[in-house]
Amino acid sequence: MQKNITIIGTGAYGTALANVLADKGNNVVMYGVVEQQVDDISINHMNQSFFRDLKLNENIQATMDFVASLEKAEYIVLGVPTKALPSVLKDLSKYLKKEVVIINTAKGIDEQDVDLLSKYIINTLQPTRYLKGYCGLYGPSIASEVASREPTYVNIASNDIELAKEVCDVFTNEYFFAKPSNDLPACEISAALKNVIAIAAGMIDESGLGDNAHASLLTYGLNEIYKIAKVFGAKHDSFTNYATMGDLVLTASSKKSRNYTFGRMIVQENSAKKAREDCDFTVEGVGTCEVANKILDKYHVESKLFKVMYEIIYQNKAPKALLQALFTL
Numbered sequence: 669m670q671k672n673i674t675i676i677g678t679g680a681y682g683t684a685l686a687n688v689l690a691d692k693g694n695n696v697v698m699y700g701v702v703e704q705q706v707d708d709i710s711i712n713h714m715n716q717s718f719f720r721d722l723k724l725n726e727n728i729q730a731t732m733d734f735v736a737s738l739e740k741a742e743y744i745v746l747g748v749p750t751k752a753l754p755s756v757l758k759d760l761s762k763y764l765k766k767e768v769v770i771i772n773t774a775k776g777i778d779e780q781d782v783d784l785l786s787k788y789i790i791n792t793l794q795p796t797r798y799l800k801g802y803c804g805l806y807g808p809s810i811a812s813e814v815a816s817r818e819p820t821y822v823n824i825a826s827n828d829i830e831l832a833k834e835v836c837d838v839f840t841n842e843y844f845f846a847k848p849s850n851d852l853p854a855c856e857i858s859a860a861l862k863n864v865i866a867i868a869a870g871m872i873d874e875s876g877l878g879d880n881a882h883a884s885l886l887t888y889g890l891n892e893i894y895k896i897a898k899v900f901g902a903k904h905d906s907f908t909n910y911a912t913m914g915d916l917v918l919t920a921s922s923k924k925s926r927n928y929t930f931g932r933m934i935v936q937e938n939s940a941k942k943a944r945e946d947c948d949f950t951v952e953g954v955g956t957c958e959v960a961n962k963i964l965d966k967y968h969v970e971s972k973l974f975k976v977m978y979e980i981i982y983q984n985k986a987p988k989a990l991l992q993a994l995f996t997l
């Protein structure tokens with residue numbers, strides 16, 4: 669049945685998911701803060717800031733009016749980067765007037781409490797009494813491929829498995845396949861941490877270490893992610909699904925990944941500081957690397973990989989320290 673869905677954010681992923689949901693026959697409204705993107709979507713049925721001349725589903729509407737965008741919403745997709753969530757949640761708390769299901773796509777960790785992002789979102793919205801349920805959508809899904817209607821599998825994770833199944837039905841169409849998971853901590857911690865491994869993979873590949881080293885890093889990285897996710901209650905069985913292994917393999921191997929590309933820039937410029945200054949696109953792994961370091965301290969978890977990535981990105985350690993940490997005795 670047709671659902672009323674509002675997507676917050678007219679960026680790459682929000683737009684790709686708007687297309688998925690509209691192709692399924694849902695009513696989709698996008699809320700954006702960049703006038704040129706909002707106009708491009710509603711007038712030209714394109715979002716050329718991210719997808720050049722790709723034609724989007726013509727039924728997608730876009731607006732800069734936050735209150736109007738929420739009017740009919742039954743489901744709200746959070747399609748903004750982690751750092752934009754506090755302001756979006758503040759506005760939602762103020763303007764929500766009816767019950768909604770929240771579907772978060774931001775891949776991050778709550779920096780303030782060093783805890784699950786889902787906890788932060790739920791705790792912020794629960795006092796409104798309009799939070800009907802919460803899911804996270806994670807998986808190997810480069811936005812441009814999703815927008816081009818290339819086949820993609822993701823997990824919809826929720827503590828309420830019946831809700832996860834319901835939301836899977838809302839998203840699944842002939843090229844986008846959503847599968848339910850009840851392991852929110854595994855899916856969301858992995859979705860965040862894999863971006864740091866993707867930066868490391870870009871560094872390893874740009875250093876010309878070869879495919880063996882690349883695969884070794886991914887294996888090492890998946891084990892380190894599990895070690896950290898366990899602290900939040902993640903189950904080992906969940907580490908072969910789309911949100912965990914799938915997204916790690918993709919993001920740490922694809923030249924279309926921004927985190928991976930940023931890792932290559934670090935080696936090209938021989939400085940993470942310089943790469944950060946030159947980087948003008950969203951790289952969630954940079955912020956996540958800092959919170960990951962706080963997790964190691966707070967929960968007394970040891971991780972050579974996350975530690976050295978923190979030192980490289982935040983403490984000016986030379987990029988070659990990654991190779992020394994992982995590939996020397």
Ligand SMILES: NC(=O)C1=CN([C@@H]2O[C@H](COP(=O)(O)OP(=O)(O)OC[C@H]3O[C@@H](n4cnc5c(N)ncnc54)[C@H](O)[C@@H]3O)[C@@H](O)[C@H]2O)C=CC1
Nearest residue numbers: 677678679680681682747748749752774775809810811950
């Ligand atoms: N791009 C991709 O392939 C995928 C991205 N993701 C995740 O989705 C999240 C969003 O990423 P992207 O869409 O790629 O980022 P993006 O950089 O393409 O777009 C971010 C959008 O958020 C908007 N925005 C920022 N603050 C806002 C606010 N307060 N209110 C409304 N809109 C606001 C910006 O105007 C921009 O349109 C990230 O956490 C990312 O890791 C997940 C899967 C795939």
Ligand SMILES: O=C(CO)COP(=O)(O)O
Nearest residue numbers: 807808809810925926927
């Ligand atoms: O998370 C992603 C694919 O699933 C997108 O990765 P990047 O943010 O590195 O482009």
